[in-house]
Amino acid sequence: MFRSVLHIFHGAFLWQVLRARFGVTEQKVVLFLMGDNQKLDEYALIHLKDFMDRKYAKGAVLFLKDKRDYGRFKRVKLPEGVKFCLYPVRKIQILYDYYSFHRFSDKILFTYTDSPKGNELGRLLRETEIDEEEAVCLGLYRLRSVPGRKDRG
Amino acid sequence: MFDYKLAQVEKRIGRLVKKGMLHSRKLYVFGVSENTRQIIQILRSYGLEPEHVLDNDKRKQNTYCCGILVIPVEEIPDIGNEKNRFLIYSAYWTEMTAQLREQGVKKSQIHMLYRDESLGNCLYYAAMGKRLHERLKKKYGDIRIFLCPYTGTGDIYLIGTFWKQYMERNPLEDYVFVVISKACEKAAMLFDIKNIEVLQKKMESCYLIQYFMLCPDKVNLKILNDSWAQIHTNPLEWFRGYKGLEFTPLFRKFVFDLPEEAKPEHPVFRDVREELKGTFEELELKEGHTVILSPYSNTLADLPDRFWNQLAGRLKEMGFAVCTNSSKDTEPAVKGTIPVFFPLNTAPQWVEMAGYFIGVRSGFCDVISGARAKKVILYGAHDRFFNASSFEYFNLKDMGLCEDAAEIEFESGDEKLIEKVIDQLGEEHGICNYSGI
Numbered sequence: 001m002f003r004s005v006l007h008i009f010h011g012a013f014l015w016q017v018l019r020a021r022f023g024v025t026e027q028k029v030v031l032f033l034m035g036d037n038q039k040l041d042e043y044a045l046i047h048l049k050d051f052m053d054r055k056y057a058k059g060a061v062l063f064l065k066d067k068r069d070y071g072r073f074k075r076v077k078l079p080e081g082v083k084f085c086l087y088p089v090r091k092i093q094i095l096y097d098y099y100s101f102h103r104f105s106d107k108i109l110f111t112y113t114d115s116p117k118g119n120e121l122g123r124l125l126r127e128t129e130i131d132e133e134e135a136v137c138l139g140l141y142r143l144r145s146v147p148g149r150k151d152r153g
Numbered sequence: 154m155f156d157y158k159l160a161q162v163e164k165r166i167g168r169l170v171k172k173g174m175l176h177s178r179k180l181y182v183f184g185v186s187e188n189t190r191q192i193i194q195i196l197r198s199y200g201l202e203p204e205h206v207l208d209n210d211k212r213k214q215n216t217y218c219c220g221i222l223v224i225p226v227e228e229i230p231d232i233g234n235e236k237n238r239f240l241i242y243s244a245y246w247t248e249m250t251a252q253l254r255e256q257g258v259k260k261s262q263i264h265m266l267y268r269d270e271s272l273g274n275c276l277y278y279a280a281m282g283k284r285l286h287e288r289l290k291k292k293y294g295d296i297r298i299f300l301c302p303y304t305g306t307g308d309i310y311l312i313g314t315f316w317k318q319y320m321e322r323n324p325l326e327d328y329v330f331v332v333i334s335k336a337c338e339k340a341a342m343l344f345d346i347k348n349i350e351v352l353q354k355k356m357e358s359c360y361l362i363q364y365f366m367l368c369p370d371k372v373n374l375k376i377l378n379d380s381w382a383q384i385h386t387n388p389l390e391w392f393r394g395y396k397g398l399e400f401t402p403l404f405r406k407f408v409f410d411l412p413e414e415a416k417p418e419h420p421v422f423r424d425v426r427e428e429l430k431g432t433f434e435e436l437e438l439k440e441g442h443t444v445i446l447s448p449y450s451n452t453l454a455d456l457p458d459r460f461w462n463q464l465a466g467r468l469k470e471m472g473f474a475v476c477t478n479s480s481k482d483t484e485p486a487v488k489g490t491i492p493v494f495f496p497l498n499t500a501p502q503w504v505e506m507a508g509y510f511i512g513v514r515s516g517f518c519d520v521i522s523g524a525r526a527k528k529v530i531l532y533g534a535h536d537r538f539f540n541a542s543s544f545e546y547f548n549l550k551d552m553g554l555c556e557d558a559a560e561i562e563f564e565s566g567d568e569k570l571i572e573k574v575i576d577q578l579g580e581e582h583g584i585c586n587y588s589g590i
Contacts, residue, residue, distance in 0.1 A: 001283060004367045005276065012272060026247075056251035101366050102275045103385045106247060110386075117369045118376070118384045120407055127406065129396050138395065138540075139388030144210055 011098020014091055022085055028059040029107045032092055035069060036113040037125065039132040044111055044140065045076040047133075051141040052079060055107050065089040109140055154188050154242075155356055162242060162266050163195055169264060170199050178238040181229065183207045183249050185218045188242045192266065193219045196240075205229070207239075209252075216535035217565060226252055233257040242266040275363055282364025285357050286372055289329060293348060297328040298374045302358035302381060304333060306340040306497060307516030307547075311404055312377050313344035314417030314554070319409045333358050339497035340520055343420045359383060379403040394541025401552040417553045419523030425502050433506060436476070436491055440506055443474040444578075445493070447512025449484045456513060456531065456563070461487040464511070464571050471575075473509070478517065504528070511574060514547055522554035529577045531570075534562040 024030055029052055033041040048060060059081030064070060067086055092110075099108065100116045113122035121139060124130050137146040154162070169175050180196065180203040182189050189206060196203060206218040207226050216223050229237070232253075239262060241249050246267050253263055270278075289298060301309055309332065329348040332338050333355045341349050352358055362383050365372040380389035380403075389407060392398050405411045433440060448461050465487045468475045476493045477486035486492035495503045497520050504510045504524040511529045512518055518530050536543035544562050549555045559577035563570050 001279075001368055001371075008272070008276070008367070055248055056255070100386050101279075101363075102270070102272045104272070106244065112386075116366075116386055119386045120380070120389045121387070123407070124389060124392065128392075128398065130392060130398075134392075134395070135388075138391045142388075142391055144212075 008098050008101050011094045014095050022061050024061055027057055028061055029055055029057045030061050032063045032110040034111045040135060041111050043133045043136040045073055047136055047141060049079040050143055050147050054143060061085060063087040065092060157356055159191060165266050166195050175201055175238060179204045179236050181205055181207050181239050183239060183241045184243045185213045185223055190219050192240060192242055212537055226256060237262055239263045240266060278360045278363035279367040282360035285361050286364055293329045297325055298331060299328055299377050300331045300358060300361060300374060301337060301377045302333060305516050306336050307519035309337045309340040310519040313341060315409050315411060316344050316346055317418060318411055318415050336497055342498045377408055379407045393539035394546045399546050399551060422501050425499050429502060429506050438476060439474045441508040443507035444468050444509040444511060445476055445478055445504060445507045446487050446490060447478040447517055448487060450513045450515035465490050467571060467575060519554060522549050527578055528558040529574050530558050530560045532562045534564050
């Protein structure tokens with residue numbers, strides 16, 4: 001347990017450093033695009049504005065683990081005040097472990113689909129009729145509906 | 154909310170009342186939820202009645218929460234009025250506050266009753282969870298722990314109906330089945346579930362889960378719920394009632410990983426006929442000609458006392474003995490009816506012997522769903538559960554729990570509801586004969 005606690009403190013420390021380094025304030029949402037499901041990541045960008053509106057945020061910091069991913073995302077039209085940043089995957093994992101243990105902000109999201117234990121988003125996409133856009137709008141952003149879609153399932 | 158959190162909220166509201174900050178004010182509670190219902194009850198205990206409940210979800214607007222109209226923030230008349238006070242208990246407090254502030258509400262008019270858990274709290278809970286885990290290990294050994302962290306007896310019943318099938322597919326030599334209340338224990342006892350452990354405090358389930366979140370490899374834990382909010386990285390709850398993901402399908406797939414063909418199976422009821430006969434005589438209830446009323450539900454519809462009083466009167470005129478399922482002081486018997494309390498592990502047998510059951514949808518309805526009796530279950534037409542209406546999500550027929558219940562959705566103020574309910578009892582009232590098992 002001692003090691004796990006240290007690991008959590010490491011995550012807490014990384015969060016403070018990240019906030020200072022990338023200018024993350026209460027007015028901004030933070031998104032880690034993990035590439036577990038590329039369509040999911042794309043819809044996370046497409047509906048970013050809706051998420052920002054819901055959170056009354058004025059900006060967003062989007063973290064990628066690999067700069068090659070940027071090529072895929074740059075064609076998506078994004079709202080003002082959004083910036084992309086690179087962050088090492090090892091550090092993202094530590095930060096995510098901390099977040100999974102302690103929900104330190106409601107404006108931070110990771111697009112992991114199958115971790116940690118108990119995250120059923122991946123299964124939901126694989127084994128039910130829920131698609132990636134619905135997964136983003138209802139599950140990750142909790143918008144209560146998919147903007148622009150009439151059906152409610 | 155957990156008992157200790159409820160106590161904190163009671164304290165905070167008490168302090169606000171003492172300082173005179175809520176009296177002669179227009180009160181608004183933000184967000185339709187079970188928490189809000191509890192807050193309204195606390196306010197009412199001080200003689201305070203909120204003007205409206207606020208919610209941004211269009212499906213909840215123009216419905217009622219504890220009899221109070223739900224409206225969007227935009228419809229608050231004169232929102233900037235100095236007399237308005239806003240009470241918030243929600244994990245989404247940041248956006249709620251931002252929304253109100255944007256509409257011109259001053260910070261001092263918003264009373265935050267919610268507190269986020271600090272990292273220190275989480276670590277403390279995990280440490281307590283470790284202690285609890287060690288206690289369980291000492292008693293049962295290092296075996297699989299199945300945890301039901303909720304008080305909902307309906308959930309436990311549904312778990313029980315799949316338990317045999319789950320165990321056949323995932324045989325385990327030994328396990329411990331942890332629940333957080335005596336009522337849940339009774340519901341679990343209806344099934345062939347072993348090593349049922351009741352936690353001393355509800356909060357202990359939270360400790361155990363927090364320890365699991367810290368050291369997932371050290372705790373052989375399975376939470377018997379489709380999506381438990383404490384595991385905040387699992388977003389499944391937000392799909393409840395969406396695209397056919399209702400109560401039974403969600404539990405079947407995401408709790409038990411069973412195929413769609415798997416159907417809930419009622420337990421074989423213990424024969425308690427002789428036991429019950431004596432009680433029926435004592436209470437002057439008539440076998441096969443008694444109506445059990447169940448007017449209370451923790452989360453769903455509430456019908457006014459007037460409805461239940463009138464219904465009880467009509468049933469008595471028709472020659473029925475009428476009793477109320479009344480388990481505690483806060484759930485008094487309907488006027489003129491006999492209060493009865495029956496443990497959940499014999500509840501189906503009670504209903505079978507009575508012959509008739511009329512109740513609002515609650516966990517108790519799941520427990521008695523397999524009883525051979527005339528059952529009428531009532532759902533508020535505007536009650537919602539995530540993406541579905543309560544009826545869509547919880548109706549016993551679609552859940553696969555029973556085909557023979559009359560399930561009725563009602564509008565508040567429906568003057569014909571009593572007639573509709575009585576119509577469902579059948580033409581030849583009183584023909585139900587308890588056949589024994």
